[in-house]
Amino acid sequence: MKWTGDLAHFPYPFKGSTYRYSNNSIPMKQPYCIEVTSSYKKEMLFKRKLLSDHPERCYQSLPHSITGQWEIVEIVIDHLVSQYPQDFSIEQENNRWIFTNKILDEKKEFIFGEKNSLPCEPLFFISQHVQEDLIYMRQRDDNLYLDAGQLCFPANWSLAFNIGMKFKSIHHPIPGFKEEGLDQRILQFLMRLEAGTPWERLNWSLMAGDRLDTSLETFNQWGRLRKQVTSENAGELVHIRVEVQKLFRLPRTNSILFSIHTHLLALEQLATNIEWLQQFYEILSELPDHIVEYKGISTYKKAVLKYLEKQLQQVKTL
Amino acid sequence: MSMDAVFIEGKRKYIFCSDEHGLRVLSSVFENVKKEKLAYEWYHFSAEKRECLEEFLSKQKMGTFLYVELPYSELHTVQMMAKRIGFSSDETQYFGYGEKWISIFCCRCHELNRAEEQQTGLTCHQCELKLEVSDHYSELYHAFLGYPATG
Numbered sequence: 001m002k003w004t005g006d007l008a009h010f011p012y013p014f015k016g017s018t019y020r021y022s023n024n025s026i027p028m029k030q031p032y033c034i035e036v037t038s039s040y041k042k043e044m045l046f047k048r049k050l051l052s053d054h055p056e057r058c059y060q061s062l063p064h065s066i067t068g069q070w071e072i073v074e075i076v077i078d079h080l081v082s083q084y085p086q087d088f089s090i091e092q093e094n095n096r097w098i099f100t101n102k103i104l105d106e107k108k109e110f111i112f113g114e115k116n117s118l119p120c121e122p123l124f125f126i127s128q129h130v131q132e133d134l135i136y137m138r139q140r141d142d143n144l145y146l147d148a149g150q151l152c153f154p155a156n157w158s159l160a161f162n163i164g165m166k167f168k169s170i171h172h173p174i175p176g177f178k179e180e181g182l183d184q185r186i187l188q189f190l191m192r193l194e195a196g197t198p199w200e201r202l203n204w205s206l207m208a209g210d211r212l213d214t215s216l217e218t219f220n221q222w223g224r225l226r227k228q229v230t231s232e233n234a235g236e237l238v239h240i241r242v243e244v245q246k247l248f249r250l251p252r253t254n255s256i257l258f259s260i261h262t263h264l265l266a267l268e269q270l271a272t273n274i275e276w277l278q279q280f281y282e283i284l285s286e287l288p289d290h291i292v293e294y295k296g297i298s299t300y301k302k303a304v305l306k307y308l309e310k311q312l313q314q315v316k317t318l
Numbered sequence: 319m320s321m322d323a324v325f326i327e328g329k330r331k332y333i334f335c336s337d338e339h340g341l342r343v344l345s346s347v348f349e350n351v352k353k354e355k356l357a358y359e360w361y362h363f364s365a366e367k368r369e370c371l372e373e374f375l376s377k378q379k380m381g382t383f384l385y386v387e388l389p390y391s392e393l394h395t396v397q398m399m400a401k402r403i404g405f406s407s408d409e410t411q412y413f414g415y416g417e418k419w420i421s422i423f424c425c426r427c428h429e430l431n432r433a434e435e436q437q438t439g440l441t442c443h444q445c446e447l448k449l450e451v452s453d454h455y456s457e458l459y460h461a462f463l464g465y466p467a468t469g
């Protein structure tokens with residue numbers, strides 16, 4: 001899916017001329033866990049199709065996550081309604097809630113906290129109204145566990161495999177993460193996360209193609225495009241994939257909501273901003289091999305660099 | 319998984335689950351339980367009775383302690399079952415014998431495949447995707463993740 005919004009609103013992820021793994025979280029300026037963009041309708045239809053065609057791949061939960069799931073329903077609706085009052089509304093009469101989504105022309109009535117008043121689990125229900133993937137991390141015994149999640153647009157990982165997993169185990173595949181003590185530091189940071197003070201961070205990667213659903217399960221469908229990248233087609237084919245990740249403490253269950261909003265931008269669009277072009281070229285040229293390898297860029301990094309060089313030369317001769 | 323079964327005092331009941339080959343590690347604890355005249359029950363395990371075991375374990379009351387000695391190929395399933403039912407790690411001791419298997423979770427179809435401990439690659443027996451064994455481990459499945467094999 002292509003970036004259709006204003007380029008100035010693209011969550012461009014880079015600072016400086018090098019990139020390393022670090023805790024790059026910052027306190028949020030606007031404390032909302034969701035955002036509605038111009039591709040809302042298209043993405044919602046796509047997400048719902050994935051949820052109904054591949055429920056096991058896109059949705060997982062453990063039995064004791066239900067209370068936390070309701071807390072997510074509450075915070076997401078609250079943020080939708082306060083940020084976009086023209087598009088979403090909620091009527092509450094005791095525990096009887098009527099949620100209206102005007103963009104999709106839908107009205108949903110349910111009893112808050114009453115599982116049987118919805119046709120599906122609470123997290124599944126609310127995830128059908130937001131572009132974000134929603135992950136529920138439960139805190140117990142000084143640890144965080146992935147106890148429920150709705151994930152339609154993963155960057156090459158499997159929710160079904162990761163269900164029930166501890167924070168550090170989830171991050172086990174990332175090279176250097178443990179060795180540098182980053183996993184422990186980030187875990188400590190998350191355990192200290194306070195209600196009312198949410199944080200956000202940007203994660204980035206490159207991909208061949210413009211699919212949002214790059215799940216590990218479907219790797220054989222989208223992974224082979226990597227081999228087709230050339231310096232001629234890179235501008236169109238290769239996309240920078242940026243995840244806006246937000247972290248909210250849920251006070252009642254003392255758990256964490258981790259929301260992921262994925263944005264894709266073709267390199268040719270990125271290259272229209274000359275500062276971005278120059279900076280991204282420097283970062284990619286310098287990027288350590290283990291990060292290049294982990295992000296899956298190895299096969300086509302050379303082609304992308306060549307493409308970026310060409311663009312830079314054109315700018316300089318103008 | 320520890321090497322020797324350790325007698326844990328003060329439980330309301332002791333369950334021993336094993337097949338006819340796997341009584342070596344449990345016998346000393348069993349002697350202890352008998353000597354002290356504590357409540358116990360043997361569950362004679364066989365692969366066909368796997369589902370009955372689930373029913374049997376579900377019926378046990380709080381304070382029951384579970385000792386299991388089985389071939390490695392069966393042990394993980396029983397471990398997962400007991401965990402699902404609600405036996406915590408302080409209420410169980412597991413001992414494996416025989417050939418040691420590991421489970422590989424297929425990244426495409428989620429099937430658990432058996433592999434030998436040193437094995438680095440395999441073909442998923444359900445969806446036939448070629449898998450590369452990783453060291454990414456799930457305690458819930460007791461399995462390592464199999465990624466799509468490259469090259």
Ligand code: HEM
Pocket residue numbers: 021022023024025135137146156157158162170171173174186190201203204205256258294295
């Ligand atoms: C608490 C919620 C979080 C969850 C559920 C989560 C989950 C994940 C998952 C599933 C992956 C992919 C691992 C794989 O290859 O299988 C990942 C990658 C990563 N995570 Fe997290 N994460 C969380 C929070 C964080 C935070 C707070 C940070 C840093 C401050 C962080 C930093 C990273 C980094 C650097 C990567 C590698 C990304 C790349 O190179 O593309 N994560 N995370």
Ligand SMILES: [Zn+2]
Pocket residue numbers: 424425426427428429442443444445446447
């Ligand atoms: Zn398979």
